[in-house]
Amino acid sequence: MTSTEGSDCLFCKIVAGEVPADIVGESPSAIAFRDIAPKAPVHVLVVPREHHGDVSALAASAPNLLADLVEMADEVATDLSDGQYRMIFNVGPKAGQTVFHVHAHVLSGTQLGGF
Incomplete structure (x- = not known):
């Protein structure tokens, strides 16, 4: 799918600059x-x-794009912090996904607790 197919999608609107x-x-x-x-x-x-x-849909249809996301996560964590980070993908509402456009949460800048 392209970003135009997610016309009600918040992240598609961010990507489009809207x-x-x-x-x-x-x-x-x-x-x-x-x-x-x-x-x-x-x-x-x-x-x-x-x-x-x-992320499951992305991995199945565009694994190279998933690799690009991981690469960008590493670059951002290195630029904004010390390069040590947690990356989280939520899949489905029970897991906490609220925007149904794949996104990686990159958390860094402090000692992160365990699960």
């Missing part, structure tokens, strides 16, 4: 922006420019 975001990284295939409700000093969302519902 909704403002504090963008901290961009590539031809993805963007990274600060989470509006951060859970750590560095809390960035990394999203593909194309609309995919969740």
Whole structure:
């Protein structure tokens, strides 16, 4: 799917520049922006420019794009912190996914607790 197929999708609107975001990284295939409700000093969302519902759908249809997201997550964590980070993908509402456009949460900048 392309970002135009997610016309009601918040992240598609951010990608299209229709909704403002504090963008901290961009590539031809993805963007990274600060989470509006951060859970750590560095809390960035990394999203593909194309609309995919969740990380499983992305891995099945575009594994190279998933690799791009992981690469951007590492770059952002290195640029904004010490390069040590937690990356989380939520899949489904029971797991906490509230925007159904795949996104990686990148958390860093402090000692993160265990699960």
